[in-house]
Amino acid sequence: DAGVTQSPTHLIKTRGQHVTLRCSPISGHKSVSWYQQVLGQGPQFIFQYYEKEERGRGNFPDRFSARQFPNYSSELNVNALLLGDSALYLCASSKKDNEQFFGPGTRLTVL
Amino acid sequence: AQKVTQAQTEISVVEKEDVTLDCVYETRDTTYYLFWYKQPPSGELVFLIRRNSFDEQNEISGRYSWNFQKSTSSFNFTITASQVVDSAVYFCALSRSGGYQKVTFGIGTKLQVIP
Numbered sequence: 001d002a003g004v005t006q007s008p009t010h011l012i013k014t015r016g017q018h019v020t021l022r023c024s025p026i027s028g029h030k031s032v033s034w035y036q037q038v039l040g041q042g043p044q045f046i047f048q049y050y051e052k053e054e055r056g057r058g059n060f061p062d063r064f065s066a067r068q069f070p071n072y073s074s075e076l077n078v079n080a081l082l083l084g085d086s087a088l089y090l091c092a093s094s095k096k097d098n099e100q101f102f103g104p105g106t107r108l109t110v111l
Numbered sequence: 112a113q114k115v116t117q118a119q120t121e122i123s124v125v126e127k128e129d130v131t132l133d134c135v136y137e138t139r140d141t142t143y144y145l146f147w148y149k150q151p152p153s154g155e156l157v158f159l160i161r162r163n164s165f166d167e168q169n170e171i172s173g174r175y176s177w178n179f180q181k182s183t184s185s186f187n188f189t190i191t192a193s194q195v196v197d198s199a200v201y202f203c204a205l206s207r208s209g210g211y212q213k214v215t216f217g218i219g220t221k222l223q224v225i226p
Contacts, residue, residue, distance in 0.1 A: 042216030
């Protein structure tokens, strides 16, 4: 079975731009979570979606938003990019309340 | 609030040595899950283990073993006879059980195994 997939793998943007990151969960998993991992730190929780509904939100500004589609894939959107948004963005999928399996991540660089 | 502390930021060992990675956690929940993940240089987080707070039995999987002690809020990870391929950043993590599953990660311990 395919694991969690994310696209793109790498992305370079400039300050003020908008970015959309995509995630496809493992087949049969209905929950998707997003994490931001800044260099040298552990991943920080951004959002969790289950059955297309937001189930949790971390301490991130409103510039960050996400949604989940009927096929359980998900998008993370970040508006008005700042230099500090440069990070590895990880998507994880899980069955409800089970362990999370992570994708390879999207490395975002903001110049 | 939940918190995970990994006091060792970097560890270097010579191949075949045993190494223990420490993890201390804080939570007000009575039931919770503890995890260890491995992050090799490629960046993908690899799931190693999940432990339910109900279960304090130690676990061994090949060269890996985990020591969960609820009394000291610790969940330590030991690699026996380390190998170069074990070089990676290891994260200890914590989540509530039930409801949505936000996972709180520690800062990670970078392990370098020297041949």
